[in-house]
Amino acid sequence: MIQGRNSMQQPSCRLKPLAYGAALGCAAMMTALPAASVQAQPVRQKDIDRDIDIAAKPLDAALNDLAQQVGTQIVIDSDDARGHRSRPLKGVYTVGEALDMLLTPAGLSYRYLNDRTIAVVPNSQVPEAGGKSPARRKPAPEALETDSDIPDRSFRRERFSTIAAADRLPEEIIVSASVPTRNRTRSIAPELVYDNTFFQRFEPLSVGDALKRVPGISFSTDVGEFDDPGFRGLANGFTQILINGKPVTSAGGPDGTSRSVFVDRIPAELIERIEVIRSPSANIDSQGIAGTINIVLKEGASLPEGGYVRGTGILYTPSVSGNDSRFRGGGAVGYAGKALDDRLIYSLNANVQQRFNNKFTVQEVFDPDNFANVDAAIDALGIRDGTSIISDGEERTIQNDVRDNTDIALSGDMTYRSEAGHVFEVSAFFINTDREEREDELVFEDAPDNLVAVTAQEADFDQENYGLSAAASFELSATTRLNVRAALNRFDNRIEETDFELDAEDIDGPLPTETAFRDSFTVAPFNPDPDELEIFDIDDQEWQLSAGIESELSGLAKAFGVDAVTLETGVQVRLRDRDSALQVFGFDDGVPDIDNPEPSDLGGVFSLQENRYDGYVLVDWQVSDRMSLETGARFEYTETDQDGFADGAAVSATSDDFDFNPSAHLRYRLANAVTLRASYARTVRRPDFNERIPFLLDDQPDDLDTITGNPDLEFETSNGFDLGFEFDLPGGGVFGVNGFYRDISNLIQLINLGANGEIEDDDGDLIVGDAFTFENVGDAEVYGIEFDVSTPLTFLNLPDTGLFGNFTLLRSSADNAFAGTDGVRLNDQPRYVYNVGMTHSFRPQGVTLGFSYQKQGRSRATFFDEFEETRFSANLEAFVEKRLGDSMVVRLSGNNLLDANTIQAEQGFDGPITGGDLDNFEIERETAQPRVQLTFRAVF
Numbered sequence: 001m002i003q004g005r006n007s008m009q010q011p012s013c014r015l016k017p018l019a020y021g022a023a024l025g026c027a028a029m030m031t032a033l034p035a036a037s038v039q040a041q042p043v044r045q046k047d048i049d050r051d052i053d054i055a056a057k058p059l060d061a062a063l064n065d066l067a068q069q070v071g072t073q074i075v076i077d078s079d080d081a082r083g084h085r086s087r088p089l090k091g092v093y094t095v096g097e098a099l100d101m102l103l104t105p106a107g108l109s110y111r112y113l114n115d116r117t118i119a120v121v122p123n124s125q126v127p128e129a130g131g132k133s134p135a136r137r138k139p140a141p142e143a144l145e146t147d148s149d150i151p152d153r154s155f156r157r158e159r160f161s162t163i164a165a166a167d168r169l170p171e172e173i174i175v176s177a178s179v180p181t182r183n184r185t186r187s188i189a190p191e192l193v194y195d196n197t198f199f200q201r202f203e204p205l206s207v208g209d210a211l212k213r214v215p216g217i218s219f220s221t222d223v224g225e226f227d228d229p230g231f232r233g234l235a236n237g238f239t240q241i242l243i244n245g246k247p248v249t250s251a252g253g254p255d256g257t258s259r260s261v262f263v264d265r266i267p268a269e270l271i272e273r274i275e276v277i278r279s280p281s282a283n284i285d286s287q288g289i290a291g292t293i294n295i296v297l298k299e300g301a302s303l304p305e306g307g308y309v310r311g312t313g314i315l316y317t318p319s320v321s322g323n324d325s326r327f328r329g330g331g332a333v334g335y336a337g338k339a340l341d342d343r344l345i346y347s348l349n350a351n352v353q354q355r356f357n358n359k360f361t362v363q364e365v366f367d368p369d370n371f372a373n374v375d376a377a378i379d380a381l382g383i384r385d386g387t388s389i390i391s392d393g394e395e396r397t398i399q400n401d402v403r404d405n406t407d408i409a410l411s412g413d414m415t416y417r418s419e420a421g422h423v424f425e426v427s428a429f430f431i432n433t434d435r436e437e438r439e440d441e442l443v444f445e446d447a448p449d450n451l452v453a454v455t456a457q458e459a460d461f462d463q464e465n466y467g468l469s470a471a472a473s474f475e476l477s478a479t480t481r482l483n484v485r486a487a488l489n490r491f492d493n494r495i496e497e498t499d500f501e502l503d504a505e506d507i508d509g510p511l512p513t514e515t516a517f518r519d520s521f522t523v524a525p526f527n528p529d530p531d532e533l534e535i536f537d538i539d540d541q542e543w544q545l546s547a548g549i550e551s552e553l554s555g556l557a558k559a560f561g562v563d564a565v566t567l568e569t570g571v572q573v574r575l576r577d578r579d580s581a582l583q584v585f586g587f588d589d590g591v592p593d594i595d596n597p598e599p600s601d602l603g604g605v606f607s608l609q610e611n612r613y614d615g616y617v618l619v620d621w622q623v624s625d626r627m628s629l630e631t632g633a634r635f636e637y638t639e640t641d642q643d644g645f646a647d648g649a650a651v652s653a654t655s656d657d658f659d660f661n662p663s664a665h666l667r668y669r670l671a672n673a674v675t676l677r678a679s680y681a682r683t684v685r686r687p688d689f690n691e692r693i694p695f696l697l698d699d700q701p702d703d704l705d706t707i708t709g710n711p712d713l714e715f716e717t718s719n720g721f722d723l724g725f726e727f728d729l730p731g732g733g734v735f736g737v738n739g740f741y742r743d744i745s746n747l748i749q750l751i752n753l754g755a756n757g758e759i760e761d762d763d764g765d766l767i768v769g770d771a772f773t774f775e776n777v778g779d780a781e782v783y784g785i786e787f788d789v790s791t792p793l794t795f796l797n798l799p800d801t802g803l804f805g806n807f808t809l810l811r812s813s814a815d816n817a818f819a820g821t822d823g824v825r826l827n828d829q830p831r832y833v834y835n836v837g838m839t840h841s842f843r844p845q846g847v848t849l850g851f852s853y854q855k856q857g858r859s860r861a862t863f864f865d866e867f868e869e870t871r872f873s874a875n876l877e878a879f880v881e882k883r884l885g886d887s888m889v890v891r892l893s894g895n896n897l898l899d900a901n902t903i904q905a906e907q908g909f910d911g912p913i914t915g916g917d918l919d920n921f922e923i924e925r926e927t928a929q930p931r932v933q934l935t936f937r938a939v940f
Helices: 016-021 059-070 095-106 206-212 374-382 514-520 554-560
Strands: 050-052 073-076 090-091 108-114 115-124 171-174 191-195 217-219 229-231 239-243 272-276 291-297 308-315 326-339 345-368 395-417 423-445 449-475 480-503 529-552 565-588 602-622 629-646 649-671 675-686 696-698 704-708 716-728 734-752 760-761 765-768 770-791 799-815 821-825 832-842 849-858 859-862 868-872 873-882 886-894 901-909 918-927 933-940
Touching: 050 059, 050 095, 059 095, 090 095, 095 115, 115 374, 115 395, 206 272, 229 239, 229 291, 308 345, 345 374, 374 901, 374 918, 395 514, 423 514, 554 565, 734 799
Parallel strands: 073 115, 239 291, 704 770
Antiparallel strands: 050 090, 073 171, 108 115, 191 272, 217 229, 272 291, 308 326, 308 933, 326 345, 345 395, 345 918, 395 423, 423 449, 449 480, 480 529, 529 565, 565 602, 602 629, 629 649, 649 675, 675 716, 696 704, 716 734, 734 770, 760 765, 770 799, 799 821, 799 832, 832 849, 849 873, 859 868, 868 901, 873 886, 886 933, 901 918
């Protein structure tokens, strides 16, 4: 609510505490406030007609009514509002028209801080493009739609900051706040944008932690881990991950050979916003068949001048009786400033945090003859000590898995705008993750108390990811701009994994029991012998170069009778070098010398050079004030060279690929509160590195099996369609519904080549593994419907209560060589994903609380000799916060409050599943520890 400085209802607050969207600053009077930006931002709703009804009243009260009716936030110095009275305003107006009519008589103007926050200032404080302050500047669309770091056009331009509007705002302001909702965007291509206020109150530790609340995002990895997000249920390269609109080097997957980006390594504290692009424009990489997630990091041009600090204490409570609680912590600090008459803007951010995950797993392998179906086997799983019913030929394994992470992240940027309007920007980020994993397990066979083995595994991960970027934007004329950019990204990953094993018959003294294991959760006292050491190294480096020209074609617009036409053309070059080495050491002859490996110790060494040369053409057609059309085409040429050494033999392969990927997007304002979006785009999924590298990997996908890559694989391609509607709700809320369809060709799948793998002599019986490779096996269809809503409950007279929710129904049908048929669901795609939550603020007390509940449906996977189904329980998060004055907040938050677990049920076959010889039911249940955090935040 807008109130005067001396109002008894709410105190005023200062500008600086509004920084960073932490719900601090004016926290005592607001539910949430997006990060105050020091740059001009586009007006998300400036061209949207609204029904407005405001009686003649004092100006601050009139602005309060306007804020409530259009669902935005308005800030004004109480001195500027004092003594002014508005005229009555009733009818259909855009937000800009209404503000002009209310403010012009008072000698005031306005500026957009971001897509939901408007600052009212005297005319003298509204700068011209060159930094001069005119007597009056009407905030016309062409003045406000700058080429700054605009969420809905972050791919249309090279993310150059506009510093023209970076003058200092009045220090004391009054705030009319709204419940955080997803941002409305003016993009023509369909996308969802969430700034950090949408996530921060739940205090996520990582980007993956934050993505749980985003529509259509699922995770198929271990319980408590949120590393490889799948948009629309499709991970593993089907979902593209970008940072600041650009691809990053990575080493995803369990063996580091996937193109996935593990987002749990990126601290959530660095997030400025997250953009989910359902269907891409021609000027971004075509990699995302399912869609693209763009993680935009904080930068000086989106932060107000000043600093912030954060301290967090994290308690991981036991999920299994007898397990210990663990305490971890974290902290962050940042500062944004200006210099050189505000032409130079800079920021520095640092974050250190500890992440911990303790999983406890119970697995039993049953004889299928003892159960009617797999559901009966799930019901029979002995979760607690002493409840196991395994008998002859069956197996029980209990495992404690501890994962301890320390993340260090740094980011910084500097942007300078010359008097001529040229913009120069440099930025950098660095992320380091040290991770230690320890698995301890007991294996029982034939009876619940018949211990056969004690095993353990230790793994050390050392990962570094950094990027450097330099960019410039040149105003060639009033209608033409040239953008250039150069960047270097690097990812270094080293994993050392040691297996330990001890047969029960070799243990001196009493054997370990499950009861004792559930007290200690370790087998270390029994000193299992080291069995094998694997060292996996990846060095991945990429140079990125790009240049683009954007021009307004007024003559073409006039010839076609449309309002405006903008042409954008550009080239993008990516030069990637990736070196990888796998060393496997045995302990039969003592401790191996890892610094001087023998040739037999080298499982494989290879290098990959992948050079991309892409071009694009994109045309924006502003057909009318209600209709916009975007047409484009992207041309991608990929040249790949692979050289390596595996099992004593040199291997090499080359490939060249060309793809033509057109796209078209339509945005049409059907009514004042209804927008239609329709899209088509052709996209691709490039094979994972191991899928094309022509050397043999041992013991994959199972013991004695081998996998050899296929350099002749074709890219998977998709023709994708989206059709959606967005509805504006009273009080600034939004409701969206979108249907999508993807027609995928050249689907890649593992193919069995028969019993041609490794051979093992088991007491005279020869056991032969299978050989596998990758091939393009056929086609797939992916389709579904997505709903999302985020709104204050103003229409129920509850303006301080917010509701957010989303539901995505997912379906797919694919050719599957293992099943020998079509119509099989794609692996690991859940049947649905949903999330619902609420927040409520008690303004007089300065207290806000809320919750978020997430759930994803069952997923299935089909392999050569097994069907696998995974069932996910729900996750509950909650928070309560207390604001302390204008610049501090204390927040208590909880995650995994329902002790989330997964149940994985496998139907194993003796031979291919097409043979129908069911061999076992393997049931596995994982649980992870709940997390409670106490966080203190302050700005200065």
